[in-house]
Structures are given as structure tokens and as C-alpha cells.
Amino acid sequence: MVRALNEVPNILWLEEIRKEDIISVGGKGASLGEMASIGLPVPKAFMVTAQAFRRFLVETGLEKKLFASYERLDVENNEALEKAANGAKTMVLKAKMPAALKDDIRKAYKKMNSEDLIVAVRSSATAEDLPDASFAGQQETYLNIKGEAALLDAVQKCWASLYGARAIYYRAKQGFDDHTVNISVVVQQLVHSEKAGVMFTSHPITGEPLTIIEGSWGLGEAVVSGSVSPDKYVFDQRSEKVVDILVSNKKVEIIADGDHGTKIVDVVGARQDAQVLSEAEITKLATYGKIAENHYGIPQDVEWGIVNGTIYILQSRPITTIGSKKEAKEMLPGQKQSAKIILQGQGAAPGIASGRVVIIRDVKDTGSVKEGDILVTKMTSPDMVPAMRKVAAIITDEGGLTCHAAIVSRELGTPAVVGTKNATNVLKKGQLITVDGEKGLIYEGEIAHAAPAPAAAAQQGVAGHANIITATSVKVNVSIPEAAARAAATGADGVGLLRIEHLILGLNKTPGWFITNNKEEDFVRELHDGIKIVLDAFPGKPVWVRTLDAPTDEFRNMMGGENEPHEHNPMLGWRGIRRDIQSPDQFRLQVESFKRLWKEGYENLGIMFPMVSHPDEFVAAKAMMKACGVDVENVTLGIMIEIPSSAIMIEDFIKCGIRFASFGTNDLVQYTLAIDRNNENVADMYNPQHPAVLHLIHTAIQVCRKYNVECSICGQAGSDPKMAAWLVEHGISSISANIDAIAKIREAVARTEKRIILEAARNRDAE
Ligand code: PEP
Ligand code: MG
Numbered sequence: 001m002v003r004a005l006n007e008v009p010n011i012l013w014l015e016e017i018r019k020e021d022i023i024s025v026g027g028k029g030a031s032l033g034e035m036a037s038i039g040l041p042v043p044k045a046f047m048v049t050a051q052a053f054r055r056f057l058v059e060t061g062l063e064k065k066l067f068a069s070y071e072r073l074d075v076e077n078n079e080a081l082e083k084a085a086n087g088a089k090t091m092v093l094k095a096k097m098p099a100a101l102k103d104d105i106r107k108a109y110k111k112m113n114s115e116d117l118i119v120a121v122r123s124s125a126t127a128e129d130l131p132d133a134s135f136a137g138q139q140e141t142y143l144n145i146k147g148e149a150a151l152l153d154a155v156q157k158c159w160a161s162l163y164g165a166r167a168i169y170y171r172a173k174q175g176f177d178d179h180t181v182n183i184s185v186v187v188q189q190l191v192h193s194e195k196a197g198v199m200f201t202s203h204p205i206t207g208e209p210l211t212i213i214e215g216s217w218g219l220g221e222a223v224v225s226g227s228v229s230p231d232k233y234v235f236d237q238r239s240e241k242v243v244d245i246l247v248s249n250k251k252v253e254i255i256a257d258g259d260h261g262t263k264i265v266d267v268v269g270a271r272q273d274a275q276v277l278s279e280a281e282i283t284k285l286a287t288y289g290k291i292a293e294n295h296y297g298i299p300q301d302v303e304w305g306i307v308n309g310t311i312y313i314l315q316s317r318p319i320t321t322i323g324s325k326k327e328a329k330e331m332l333p334g335q336k337q338s339a340k341i342i343l344q345g346q347g348a349a350p351g352i353a354s355g356r357v358v359i360i361r362d363v364k365d366t367g368s369v370k371e372g373d374i375l376v377t378k379m380t381s382p383d384m385v386p387a388m389r390k391v392a393a394i395i396t397d398e399g400g401l402t403c404h405a406a407i408v409s410r411e412l413g414t415p416a417v418v419g420t421k422n423a424t425n426v427l428k429k430g431q432l433i434t435v436d437g438e439k440g441l442i443y444e445g446e447i448a449h450a451a452p453a454p455a456a457a458a459q460q461g462v463a464g465h466a467n468i469i470t471a472t473s474v475k476v477n478v479s480i481p482e483a484a485a486r487a488a489a490t491g492a493d494g495v496g497l498l499r500i501e502h503l504i505l506g507l508n509k510t511p512g513w514f515i516t517n518n519k520e521e522d523f524v525r526e527l528h529d530g531i532k533i534v535l536d537a538f539p540g541k542p543v544w545v546r547t548l549d550a551p552t553d554e555f556r557n558m559m560g561g562e563n564e565p566h567e568h569n570p571m572l573g574w575r576g577i578r579r580d581i582q583s584p585d586q587f588r589l590q591v592e593s594f595k596r597l598w599k600e601g602y603e604n605l606g607i608m609f610p611m612v613s614h615p616d617e618f619v620a621a622k623a624m625m626k627a628c629g630v631d632v633e634n635v636t637l638g639i640m641i642e643i644p645s646s647a648i649m650i651e652d653f654i655k656c657g658i659r660f661a662s663f664g665t666n667d668l669v670q671y672t673l674a675i676d677r678n679n680e681n682v683a684d685m686y687n688p689q690h691p692a693v694l695h696l697i698h699t700a701i702q703v704c705r706k707y708n709v710e711c712s713i714c715g716q717a718g719s720d721p722k723m724a725a726w727l728v729e730h731g732i733s734s735i736s737a738n739i740d741a742i743a744k745i746r747e748a749v750a751r752t753e754k755r756i757i758l759e760a761a762r763n764r765d766a767e
Contacts, residue, residue, distance in 0.1 A: 010052035010104040014045045019296075024049045026124030026184040031316050038295050040288055040313045043189040046108045048155055050126050050182035052101055056159070060095040066163075067179060075172040081165050088163035093156055105155060105187075106148050112189065118146045118256070122186045122315075123158035143219065144190060144256040151187065158185045191312045192256060193305030195276045196220030197230055201289035202237075202299035209237035211286040215276045217267055218253030220303050220314065231276045235286035242282050246754055247275045277306075284311060292316050339434070339443040343420050343427070345395070346683065347440035348406035350740060351415035353392035354434040354446040357427045360384065363557065374433060376423050379678075380405040381557060382505030385480070388412060393435035395423045395442065399678050400686060402666035402716045404554075408502070409437070410738050411483035417442060419680035470749045473734035475542075476742055477714055480506075481530045484537035487739050494541035495534060496662060496736020497608070497714035500590070501550040503530040505558070511548070511586040513560025520589055528593040535602045542604050544638065544662070544714075547590055547621075549576045549610035571667075571676060576611025576642075581620050591628040598635065606636035608662060613643045615652045622657070636660070640714070642667035647696040654707045661704060662736070665715025669693055688717035694726070701731050712736055721748035728752040 008024045017025055017033025025033070025047040036042040057063040069091070070084035109117070121142040140161035142154040161167070162183045171178055197215035202208065214230040216223050223230045229251075234244035250267050257263035277285070285304060288311065292300045296318065303315040358369050360377040366387035369375060375391040377384070379398045388394060388408055392415075396405045399418040409416035415437030420426075423442070427433065434447040475496035476487045481503065487495070504511065507526055514523035535543050551570035555561050567573040580587040597605050609621050618639055626632045638660035641647050647668070650661060665688050670677040672693050675686045687693070697713075704711035712734040717723045719741035725748050727735060737745040 006051075008049050008051040010049060010055070010101050011108045012047050012049055013108075014042065014047075017047065023126055023182075024051060024184065025186070026050065026126040026182075027317060028122060028124035028315060029184050029186050032186065032188075034295070035292060035313055035316055038291065040291060041311055043191050043312050043314070044112055045186055045188035046112065047124070048105060048185040048187065050184045052104070053159055053183050053185075056095070056097060056101060059098045059101075062091055062095050066091055070168065073168070073172075075169045081169060085163055085165035085168055088168075089160040092160040092163060097152060097156065102152060105152060109148060109151055109187070112187070118144060118190045118192075119151065120186075120188045120190045120314075121145050121151065121154035121158060122188065123161055124184045124186050125162065126182045126184060141221075143221065143262050144260060146259045150260065155185045155187075159183055188314070190256070191305040191314065192307055193219050193312075194307055196303070196305035196314075197223040197276075199285055199289050199302040199304060200299065201286075201293040201302065210243075211235040211237060211289050213277065213282060213285055216248075216250050216253065217271060217276060218255045218265075219262060220305055221262065222252065222254040222264075224303065233277060233282045235282055237286070237290060240283075242279050244751060244755070245275065246750060247273060249273055250276070281306065281311070288313060339445070339447045341441050342433070342444050343395075343417075343423055343442040345417040345420035345423070345440045345442075345680075346401060346406075347436065347438045348399075348401055348403075348418040349394075349409035349412075349414060349416040350438040351393075351413070352434065352436050352438075353415045354432065355392040357429060357431045357433060358391075359424055359427065359429055360387070361424070374435060376427050377405075378424055379403065380408065381554065382502055383508050383557065385502075385506055388414065393417075393437065395420060395427070395435060397421055397423050398680060400680065400683050403678050407479050407499075410740055411478070411480050411486070413486065413740075419683055421680055470746060471753055472728050472732060472749050473712075474742060474746045474749055475712070475714075475734055475736035477736050477738055478534055481533035483739060484534045487534075488537040490739060490742035492538075492541075492742055493734070494604075495538055495543040496712050496718075496734060498531065498534050498543060498545045499549070500527060500531065500545060501548055501554070503527060504548065505550060505554060508558050510555045510558050510560035510564065511583075511589065512563055513558070514589070515585050516560070523589050524592045524596070527590065528596050531593065531597060531605070532600075532602075535597065535605060538604070540604060542606055542636070543602075544606040544608045544636075544660070545594070546608045546610050546640065547577065547580055548586065551575045571670065571678075577609045577617050577621055578611060578613075581617060581624070584624065587621075587624055588628055591625055591630060595628070595630060598630075606638060606660070608638050608640055608660075610640045610664065611642055611667070612639045612653075613645045615649060615656045618653055618656050618658060633657075638662065638710075640664040640667075641696075641700055642671065642715075644668070644672050644696055647700040650700045650703045651707075654703065654709050658709065660710040660712060661700065662712040662714045663697055663700070663718075665693070665697075665713060665717040668696065668715065669717070672696065688715070688720070688723060689726075697727070698730050701727075704733075705731050710734065719745065721745060724748045725752040729756065 014033050014036050019030045019034040022030045029047045032042050066088055069087055073084045075081050123140045140158050145151050145154050195215055195217055197220055200212045203210045213233040214223050216230040229248040231248050232246040236243045249272055252264050253267050254262050254264050289302055298318045300316045305312045305314055355372050355374040357376050358373040360366055363383045366384055369387040369390055371390050372392045374393045376395045379396050394405055394409050394414055394416040396418045397420055399405055403418055405416055406418050415435050417435055417437055417440045432445050434443040473493040475494045476490055476492035477497045478484055478487050478495050479499040479502040514520055531545055552564045552567050552574055553570045555564045612618055622632050636659045638658050641661050642664035666677055669688050673690055675682050701711050710733045714736040718735045719737040721744050724735050724745045728749055735745060
């Protein structure tokens, strides 16, 4: 039923609401009404409409005062923003709710006649021009509310949440007119869930017809907030079968706290590791999810709860990250208008950012880079890192997923697109653009897009598995010490690769310069201090530091770079361990910093030699370390497998005493397939899953297993969940991935291990 806005009552009941009523009850409310109308089990509810909120603003005389209070606010000024938001929220909280409105809410509450009159109160934002208004910071929910006074208070708090600092900032940035943004409040019978969680009716990233359900004990807030590692179930809609069950250790649950609010309590005894959902419940939930998805025509993100064997659907909203397949390539999440793509490359560091172009043709120009600019350059270099820290996004002409720009951007958490071929020509200084670092797309202008809420939720769900214990260690790669804290926050089992060349190149002087200018101590100290930051972030966990591996062209622009040889192909040139062996002083300085760290008690420090092609090189490097005074038999020394010869000869390396080997697939792929890893013209032929590469990896893993030598991967391929699953199946002992990939790699590893165990058990049973 279409109602004139001024005729919309203060209260609408669930049964009266359809999806068209967004303007009155917001996305959340409308979706609940629609789901109830198609027969899904939604708990009893009524909504305090957006028009009721409007009447509240008008009748209390707040409307003008409220908006005037932050009309000229500079939302970039944090202090001013906080102050304005607090002021606005206080105005809404302190205003006296008109008597008629109070009465309507009280009557509805009584009429609800829920068993114990305990309700959940949730805000549901609406905006005239954005049907799926999912504004950040407006998801206030108050659970376990009992009694009229508490209900009225919770409603007013939901209204006030419309003026939180984050919400005001977000709307200002998205260009919403605050005068037209409204809020409705959903008052819903509280389901005292014994078990609850979330469900993605299709895979949230790929869109495959796989229903993913996460569930845990108690109220669903434990899963939604990430305070527990939930069980995870996968139901394949094609075969209509449960295809994966991952039971987690559930340490806590959230339950109602007496008459008001909720509390977190410990899950005790066998319930911690017990499977939350039965196969029948998974199947029924997935069926409900499918009904909702079919009805809306788009995959849904559903919250559910189960009490006494009865399933309730508590909320459903679209997963906009998948969208229609056609749109997915061209639209940003929640993007309102279509946008023009002006350039394309490889998405190298995820995230979306808008800003003005600053083109850097020479590192000397980086002084002109301002906070929030978009740095456009042929290829970044280590001396550009200070500028890279400031910018909102990075775009390069050259490079692939393993180039300098890609590695550093990922660690800085800055969106980046590499290998666009001609960004420095196509883009103009000062041009306003939007960069999608996931898809590798560059749009004209500043594109309004919603915060990628469902993707973030999916991510959060995955991150919620951070304390899953896997038999295969999941480690993290680090290149700049300032990323150490972010890397450690992933819960990784150690550092599988610390590239020290970024640390040294950042000093802007070649190692040779330090030596010829009698500044050896400065070099040793810088290296020691940088590595120590990473070691301190991973106490007791292995940290494998790689000795210097920078191609000569990367040294050229630095002080001392004039002495670097000119090489036709630096990738095949004087780098890695071959250079160190021929440059004893350069090697000695590195060893000196390692020695100091071992002496300080960092027994978790392991050393990895790069670009090793023959066991003789390992033997030589070890002997040089010994000559520097290292007790080489009692420290952890290993090699990278980056050259096919080292994969082929792995047994000989083991016999020479390596403690571990780690696949550097970035190079292993380029040397096996003769594909320059930084050449965008052949980027589409760069294939880490080429049968020849997989053959080398498989063979080397088997040999390492035979001798019980740890075998790992630290190339970019280890950050691909599909590759990670393959590696686990083939017996790798650890995987070291990029910071942003740890959650999904851990999930892929856990899932694969579980599948292997299940298959083994089934085979045993069948025998
Ligand atoms: C590799 O080659 O896979 C690797 C990790 O080393 P880099 O990318 O530094 O060459
Ligand atoms: Mg390498």
C-alpha cells in the first residue's frame, strides 16, 4: 500500500510493511516486513516510523536548531566533528518526546503481547535517494529491553545514533543532505537464541551458489561482533548437500543479562568444541536463505537465531559486493550513478580511494605530494616510500603483483593499481579520480560509494577465525618495519619473509657507500634496529630474515649508486646471495647486525639466503658466517627456492644442512617460464599454477618431507587461497602470506586440512 508521507502513522506493524516502505521503516524494517509476508519465520515486531522521528524533531522544535548546530562543520577537523556530534546527540537525547508519540509506542508495546515483553530495539536508517541506506555508525541495537521506560529510552538512543561522529562524517563525504536522512526504529520480540549467527545465501565474494553459515552459542551478537570464532558450514545449493563443516573452539557466548542488556560469559566444558548446528538445521536455514535470495533476486546476508528447535530470521540485507555479474566489473559497492572507467591495470592492494592526481616523474618531485593525493608514477622506488605513506592511492605504469609498489602499498594498507601501461600519460595533474585497488580500475571523478559493508562483514567473519589452530603454520610477509604491528595483529604464526632490502634502500645510500665512507656502524645499527622492531612484534615466533636481495638498478639512484654495474637484465644479474658471496664486506655488515640480535636473546631469528642456485653457494655463505664468528650449527639457516635448479637439487641442499626452504614463487615463476615478472606486456602469461611450476614445487615438498625439513612459501602465490589449498594438499609445512591475505589463507588452510581429515576418515570407514 502506498501511503502519503504525512499519513504514515507513528507505528507500523510487521504485517503492514512491504519492501516499498523503506522511506518509512528503513531498509532493515522493510526487509523484515517483506520476509514475513512471504512466510519466513520473523519474530513479532513493530516499527516506530521515520515520520514519527520527523514529528519528534518538528514538535520539539529541534529540527532547525539541530541542523544549524553543525551546518558549517569541517568534518575533517576531528575535534570539531566530535564536539558537534556530541552536541547533536545530546539535543536528541534530552528533548522531551511528545506525549502522543510516547502513547503510541507504549500501546504498541503492550499490544505486542510477547511472552515476557522483552524486546530488541534496532535502528533502521532511511534516505530518500538511497534505498539500501546502510550508513556506517548507525547500526545501534539494544538487546534485552524490558518495560516501557527502558523501551522509550532505547528508541531515543537509536534516534540519537543518527548524529554520531562517524555517521555525520560519512554522510558529508557521500554528499547526503542530512535534512532528508531519517531513522526508523524496529522493536522486535527478543529471541532468546540458544544458538545464532549469520548466513550468506551465496558466496559473498565469488557469488557461487554456496550458502555459508556461521553459528555459535547464545545470541547472534557474538558472531556479528567477532567476539567468538564461530562454526562454519557450507551448503551447496546445487547438490543440496552440506559440503563443509568446520567446528571451532567457542570460548564465549553472549546472553541476556537479567532484565537489561547482555553479558559475555564463558562457554564451558564439551560445549566449547561441540558442533552447534545439526545437518537438518543447516539444510533448513539454507533453504530459508534461498527463499529470501530468490524473492529479492539478489544474494542476502541474513542474521538468524534458534530457540527450542525453532529457527527465526532476524534480519536480511543484500550482499552488494556480488551485485549482478555484469555490474560487478564496473560498479563500486553501493555506487549510485554509473561511472566512467578511464584506465585499467592490476589490482595490487585492495581498497577504494578518491583524490587528485599528482604525477611523479622523478623522486625529486615527491616534495609536491600532499596528504590524500593519488600518486601516479612509472614505478615506485624505495626513496618514494615517505611520499607513499601520505597518499590515498598509488598507480603505476609498470609492474605486476610483486613489484615494489605492490608490496609496499599492501603493507601500508594503501589501495594500488599497477601495470596500467600509461597512467603517467593518460592522467592529468590535479585530475579528480577514484581508484579501486581490488579490481584494478580507475574511474573519472569522485565516485560516491557505500562503505563495503557486506564485504567487510565477510572479512570480519573470516578474521573471526584468527585463533583457529591449523597444522600448517600461517605466517606473514613483512618488508617495512612500520607494518610489523599490523602484521602481528593478524595473529600470524611468525614471519616467513622479512625483506631487508626495503629497509636498506630506504636509507638512500648503497651498502658500498657506507663501507667507503667509514659509516659501517650506521649501516649495522639501521639494520639491527629495523629487524628488532619486527622481532619484538613476534615474541617467541619464528622470524626469517632474508639477506640482501636488490637488483643493481634499484641501487642506481642512491648515493653510491654511480658505482653499480650497468646490467642488461638486472633480474638475472648481480643480486641475492651471489652478490653477497662476492662482496664479503657487505655480507659481514649484515651478519654483524644478526649477531647482535642473537646476542640480545632473539633466538627466534632465522636467516634465509635468496637466489641460491647451487648447494655450494649455501656452503660458502655458511662458511662466511662462521668466519664472522657465528655458531652456524646452532642458528637457523635456510634458503629460498627461487631458481628451478634449487628445487631440482633440494636433496643436495638438505645434505648440506639447510634447516628450511621457502618457495619464492615470484622469481620461481619468472625463471621457470621465462616471463619477466615486472613486464606488463607478458603479465597475462605469468602463471604460478603452470604445471611446470607446480611440478617443481610438488617435488621439492616431497623431498623436504622425507627429510623432515620445514618447507614453506613466501612468494605472492601463497596469498592466493586456491594455491594455498593446493599446497596444503601437497604437504607444505607453512605458508607465509601478505598481511591483507592472512585471514582468507588461514580459512583456506583450515578448510583443506579438515577436508583431508574427513576424507581419510571416510576412506577408513569404507574399508
Ligand atoms: C619471491 O621471489 O617469491 C620472493 C618472495 O622474493 P622477492 O619478491 O623479494 O624477489
Ligand atoms: Mg625473489
